[in-house]
Amino acid sequence: MAVAELSTSCTKTHSSQLSLSSSSSSRFSHHFRRSFRPLPTTRNPTISCSVASDQVQTPIPVQAQDLKGKSECYGVFCLTYDLQAEEETKSWKKLINIAVSGAAGMISNHLLFKIASGEVFGPNQPVALKLLGSERSIQALEGVAMELEDSLFPLLREVSIGINPYEVFQDAEWALLIGAKPRGPGMERADLLDINGQIFAEQGKALNASASPNVKVIVVGNPCNTNALICMKNAPKIPAKNFHALTRLDENRAKCQLALKAGVFYDQVSNMTIWGNHSTTQVPDFLNARIKGLPVKEVIKDHKWLEEEFTEKVQKRGGVLIKKWGRSSAASTAVSIVDAIRSLITPTPEGDWFSSGVYTNGNPYGIAEDIVFSMPCRSKGDGDYELVKDVIFDDYLLKRIKKSEAELLAEKRCVAHLTGEGIGFCDLPEDTMLPGEM
Numbered sequence: 001m002a003v004a005e006l007s008t009s010c011t012k013t014h015s016s017q018l019s020l021s022s023s024s025s026s027r028f029s030h031h032f033r034r035s036f037r038p039l040p041t042t043r044n045p046t047i048s049c050s051v052a053s054d055q056v057q058t059p060i061p062v063q064a065q066d067l068k069g070k071s072e073c074y075g076v077f078c079l080t081y082d083l084q085a086e087e088e089t090k091s092w093k094k095l096i097n098i099a100v101s102g103a104a105g106m107i108s109n110h111l112l113f114k115i116a117s118g119e120v121f122g123p124n125q126p127v128a129l130k131l132l133g134s135e136r137s138i139q140a141l142e143g144v145a146m147e148l149e150d151s152l153f154p155l156l157r158e159v160s161i162g163i164n165p166y167e168v169f170q171d172a173e174w175a176l177l178i179g180a181k182p183r184g185p186g187m188e189r190a191d192l193l194d195i196n197g198q199i200f201a202e203q204g205k206a207l208n209a210s211a212s213p214n215v216k217v218i219v220v221g222n223p224c225n226t227n228a229l230i231c232m233k234n235a236p237k238i239p240a241k242n243f244h245a246l247t248r249l250d251e252n253r254a255k256c257q258l259a260l261k262a263g264v265f266y267d268q269v270s271n272m273t274i275w276g277n278h279s280t281t282q283v284p285d286f287l288n289a290r291i292k293g294l295p296v297k298e299v300i301k302d303h304k305w306l307e308e309e310f311t312e313k314v315q316k317r318g319g320v321l322i323k324k325w326g327r328s329s330a331a332s333t334a335v336s337i338v339d340a341i342r343s344l345i346t347p348t349p350e351g352d353w354f355s356s357g358v359y360t361n362g363n364p365y366g367i368a369e370d371i372v373f374s375m376p377c378r379s380k381g382d383g384d385y386e387l388v389k390d391v392i393f394d395d396y397l398l399k400r401i402k403k404s405e406a407e408l409l410a411e412k413r414c415v416a417h418l419t420g421e422g423i424g425f426c427d428l429p430e431d432t433m434l435p436g437e438m
Ligand SMILES: NC(=O)c1ccc[n+]([C@@H]2O[C@H](COP(=O)([O-])OP(=O)(O)OC[C@H]3O[C@@H](n4cnc5c(N)ncnc54)[C@H](O)[C@@H]3O)[C@@H](O)[C@H]2O)c1
Pocket: 101, 102, 103, 104, 105, 106, 107, 108, 132, 133, 134, 136, 137, 178, 179, 180, 181, 182, 199, 219, 220, 221, 222, 224, 245, 246, 247, 248, 249, 250, 278, 328, 329, 330, 333, 434, 436
């Protein structure tokens, strides 16, 4: 839909509501951007209308040096489009705030455009993007915001960028935490846990202080299960159930491999669980998965392949991809983040389920409590989920699950200093890899 079309659906613009700047006299001056503050919550951006206004001049783009410690609206997104709440149309929903960290990275470069297009939250859901970068990525973040400007997405009502999570996470209803440091040459998994754990401890505190109290958090940055645990422990005001570690890419990869082996298209594969850690100890569950509604083992008779090749193929898929392409999977990861969100905001198809790394307290499978473990979930589409109870186990599956559980318990001990549970002590069973490493 074109911007012009949108504005015709708006009854009236309210220049009196243009209260974006703390200095109203400079609001429409060429330099009004300088006095900008983070987007105020009183802005009531319920109604979507054209971003254009004949009174408004071109804003000066945010400069890197302006951004220290601030979250700034960006360029064209500083212009107003608001209408009064009572003029809300029936066809457009209330704007939602989506925070994305690592917004200048490769995964975000795919994800942000999917969110802004309406592909994720729906064609009648206006969105505000709050983009968090690192100090090193400020310029790149500005470039991302420029590309978003140039895309003219009707649903994208606001974009703000910054490097201070307390500012950027203000009122976030979704937090997609992608930004993290990659494992450098010679770096042990324990080092990575500590370096990235510190990022997620700080971001947990920031979410606790600034985000919507019911914010849904999807942690993508690796090691994502333990990062999600750290983040959750540092955000006691937010329900533990709201934290997810992304294992959806692993689920999608597993479905693809089963489909290939069975000679069916991948939409025929369902009930795919990834158990455990997003590492090479993860367990793609072929015992409970189904192909065309039948147990996998009834369709794929080559059980040796299932036990030996399938599992390893899924676990190491990311590493093989890096070897081929020279960089890690970004597009398919972004797609899997979209899948993960959509699984929470749309009802799960009858009888099916999806995988997500979630908090283990109260789980029905006997998995150790107080870790973030990938398990099968179902959702009513309200943003929440329930763990699936009707799954079966055999010795093979249980043994593998135990291995991944042991790894996550060790990771938890390793980051005790970041979860407020004492002194970190690293006795990781082995230096396992992330799926994107080889
Ligand atoms: N869970 C999964 O399935 C999965 C899949 C693929 C990648 N990953 C992980 O996702 C992460 C990002 O991957 P990518 O390919 O986009 O990497 P990338 O290096 O292209 O981007 C990461 C971005 O994060 C930024 N960043 C670093 N520290 C930050 C901080 N404290 N706050 C905000 N931003 C920060 C960096 O400047 C960079 O722009 C990595 O940790 C990767 O291992 C997870």
